[in-house]
Each structure stands twice: as C-alpha cells, then as structure tokens.
Amino acid sequence: MKPYQVLLIEDEEIIAGFIEHTLAKEDIQVVLMPNAESAWTYLQDNPCQTDVILLDRQLPGMDGIEFLQRLKQDTALQRIPVIIETAASDQESIQQGIDAGAYYYLVKPLQRELLIPIINEAASQYREFCTLQETLNETSQALQLMSHAEFTLRTLPEARLLTNALSQIYPEPKKVATGLLELLVNAVEHGNLNISYEEKTLLLMSRQWHEEVEKRLRDPKYKERRVHVSYRKESNRIVLTITDDGNGFNWEPYLEIQPDRVFHLHGRGIAMARRISFDTIDYQGNGNRVVAMVQLG
Structure with missing residues (x-):
C-alpha cells in the first residue's frame, strides 16, 4: 500500500521537526508548509496527493480556521480530513473548529501515542472514501x-x-x-x-x-x-x-x-x-x- 501523505501546516520549527520525525518512523510521508497560503497553493497544484491535513490553528497571515473554511468550500478538497493542533482547549474554540469542519483535534504539546493512531484512522477513512468514489460510475x-x-x-x-x-x-x-x-x-x-x-x-x-x-x-x-x-x-x-x-x-x-x-x-x-x-x-x-x-x- 502506498504510504499515507500528511500535509503539515505548521510555522513553529521545533513542533514541525517533532512531527516529521515521529511520522517518518511510521513510514508516513510529510509535506511541510509554514503557512496557510503556501499550503493552499500546494493543494491546488496537487489535489490528489494528500490523505490528511495536520493544521496549526494559530498561523501567520491566514489562520487555521480561515483555511479550514476555505477548504470546505472547495468541492475537490472538502473531504480531506483535517486534524487541528491547538493550545486552545476551551469549549468555545473547539466548537468553532467543529463548525468550520474539523474532524479531529490534538492539543499541544502533542503526544506520540495519540498522534499516530489519529492520523492512521483519518487517512484510512479518507482512502476508503476515495476508493468508493472510484467505483461509482x-x-x-x-x-x-x-x-x-x-x-x-x-x-x-x-x-x-x-x-x-x-x-x-x-x-x-x-x-x-x-x-x-x-x-x-x-x-x-x-x-x-x-x-x-x-x-x-x-x-x-x-x-x-x-x-x-x-x-x-x-x-x-x-x-x-x-x-x-x-x-x-x-x-x-x-x-x-x-x-x-x-x-x-x-x-x-x-x-x-x-x-x-x-x-x-x-x-x-x-x-x-x-x-x-x-x-x-x-x-x-x-x-x-x-x-x-x-x-x-
């Protein structure tokens, strides 16, 4: 099976390095983007490459919620599962992410024992969805x-x-x-x-x-x-x-x-x-x- 590919949108180098290192040991490919604008350009150019988006809520320029809202309005990209990584665990922040279309949440500092199974589950569900679409004719x-x-x-x-x-x-x-x-x-x-x-x-x-x-x-x-x-x-x-x-x-x-x-x-x-x-x-x-x-x- 082709390795899962994660689009990581993260501007903090230490956190990005930890995630890349952790996922590489699980044979999960990572494409790192430091901001939402560059991630959006990548998705427009490579709409079929990404299995999961791991999105920092607080980003320079376009923030994570704005990016998520834009993604959900794009019919070619809206089904890609989005995992939000955030330091904000209050109910209001969580509800805002849910309303915008987030499917998973991870609270910083990230824990390896949660990061890996959540990404695997999200990617597996998305691959299954894509397989279903290919059979509909x-x-x-x-x-x-x-x-x-x-x-x-x-x-x-x-x-x-x-x-x-x-x-x-x-x-x-x-x-x-x-x-x-x-x-x-x-x-x-x-x-x-x-x-x-x-x-x-x-x-x-x-x-x-x-x-x-x-x-x-x-x-x-x-x-x-x-x-x-x-x-x-x-x-x-x-x-x-x-x-x-x-x-x-x-x-x-x-x-x-x-x-x-x-x-x-x-x-x-x-x-x-x-x-x-x-x-x-x-x-x-x-x-x-x-x-x-x-x-x-």
Missing part, C-alpha cells in the same frame, strides 16, 4: 429503476459492496456513499459484533481493530447475525431502513459531534452521515434500527 443507472429491494449482509466487505451499488441510485451518489457506509459499518461492528465504544477506542489505539472484527465474525456467538437493509423509493423520497440483530445502543449522543468527543479516535460517523449524506436519520426502538431518508426533487 454511470454503468449502474439501471439500478435507478428499482422501486424497492431487500438486502442482507454480514461482513465489512459486504457493507462496502452494498454501499457501492445502493449509493448509485441516489441523485448525489458520492454524497450518500460516505454516510451509508458509516451506518452499515456501525450496524456490523457495534450492532452485531457488540464492539463497544470504549473497546473500539482501545482497539484503534493498539491497531487491532481489524483483527478483532474478523475474530468476532468467526465466533459462534456472532457468526449467524445479519444486517438487514430495506430500500424503498417513493415519488418524493428514498427511504432506507437498516436493522441489525444486536441488542441496540444509546444512539442519541452520537447524532451531533460533541466537543467532549473531538479528541477521540472515532464516534463521528453517525453525525457526519446526518450532516452530509441524508436529510433525516431516525433511530428507532433500542437503537438496532435506523431509517435514513433523502428527499427527491
């Missing part, structure tokens, strides 16, 4: 004639396969694909495989998440569980219902990106699906069923 337009369908899946590769097909039925496939995949992955890992929020945090930190998922898929306790997907196209909307065989979860805290979870490695998928991909997301019962709707016309 016009050859599947016949699927748009489908008015209703039922699907059953068990594994994460099956979730990705169904995402590739179903997202093409929607008016904006790329917009829906990311959120749909998040909901299906959530149904597999948290629903059917009963991986808790805390367990996933530890698994990501130790880089054992994929191994644990495969282990539980083979476990007799979980191997018969399935995710059931119902698709229904009406005159003015598309309704997707996803039901897993798990025990449900407390879904309400995850509908929004909460400031107290900005420093976590995960936990944003449902909120991002609700904010970007679907017009409404409605969890029902004990949380093992979600109805996602997109308005037509």
Whole structure:
C-alpha cells in the first residue's frame, strides 16, 4: 500500500521537526508548509496527493480556521480530513473548529501515542472514501429503476459492496456513499459484533481493530447475525431502513459531534452521515434500527 501523505501546516520549527520525525518512523510521508497560503497553493497544484491535513490553528497571515473554511468550500478538497493542533482547549474554540469542519483535534504539546493512531484512522477513512468514489460510475443507472429491494449482509466487505451499488441510485451518489457506509459499518461492528465504544477506542489505539472484527465474525456467538437493509423509493423520497440483530445502543449522543468527543479516535460517523449524506436519520426502538431518508426533487 502506498504510504499515507500528511500535509503539515505548521510555522513553529521545533513542533514541525517533532512531527516529521515521529511520522517518518511510521513510514508516513510529510509535506511541510509554514503557512496557510503556501499550503493552499500546494493543494491546488496537487489535489490528489494528500490523505490528511495536520493544521496549526494559530498561523501567520491566514489562520487555521480561515483555511479550514476555505477548504470546505472547495468541492475537490472538502473531504480531506483535517486534524487541528491547538493550545486552545476551551469549549468555545473547539466548537468553532467543529463548525468550520474539523474532524479531529490534538492539543499541544502533542503526544506520540495519540498522534499516530489519529492520523492512521483519518487517512484510512479518507482512502476508503476515495476508493468508493472510484467505483461509482454511470454503468449502474439501471439500478435507478428499482422501486424497492431487500438486502442482507454480514461482513465489512459486504457493507462496502452494498454501499457501492445502493449509493448509485441516489441523485448525489458520492454524497450518500460516505454516510451509508458509516451506518452499515456501525450496524456490523457495534450492532452485531457488540464492539463497544470504549473497546473500539482501545482497539484503534493498539491497531487491532481489524483483527478483532474478523475474530468476532468467526465466533459462534456472532457468526449467524445479519444486517438487514430495506430500500424503498417513493415519488418524493428514498427511504432506507437498516436493522441489525444486536441488542441496540444509546444512539442519541452520537447524532451531533460533541466537543467532549473531538479528541477521540472515532464516534463521528453517525453525525457526519446526518450532516452530509441524508436529510433525516431516525433511530428507532433500542437503537438496532435506523431509517435514513433523502428527499427527491
């Protein structure tokens, strides 16, 4: 696999040197820019090279928040995950970053044990998003004639396969694909495989998440569980219902990106699906069923 590339926007030489040295030991490539203006020029010239942006909030000239706002307005660049490094950990500053589109936060002084897994997770998610986009093409337009369908899946590769097909039925496939995949992955890992929020945090930190998922898929306790997907196209909307065989979860805290979870490695998928991909997301019962709707016309 091609090494991840991080665009580091940092004007302090000592901090930049620490980050470059730390990431180099993990075979992560770093492109260093001392200010937001030069970083913006680099992105315009190399729009497909960067997997993650590590952005200092306080920069000379254009500051980090202004840069982030500009990035999110560019359709070619807006999906690149941005990790803000900041000395400001107050709620107001964090909320400002969230509103501007930050996906991750790191508080200075940076800690290696947090820096590496956060960058790996962000880059992995972005690579997965890019792979999904490459598979979306016009050859599947016949699927748009489908008015209703039922699907059953068990594994994460099956979730990705169904995402590739179903997202093409929607008016904006790329917009829906990311959120749909998040909901299906959530149904597999948290629903059917009963991986808790805390367990996933530890698994990501130790880089054992994929191994644990495969282990539980083979476990007799979980191997018969399935995710059931119902698709229904009406005159003015598309309704997707996803039901897993798990025990449900407390879904309400995850509908929004909460400031107290900005420093976590995960936990944003449902909120991002609700904010970007679907017009409404409605969890029902004990949380093992979600109805996602997109308005037509």
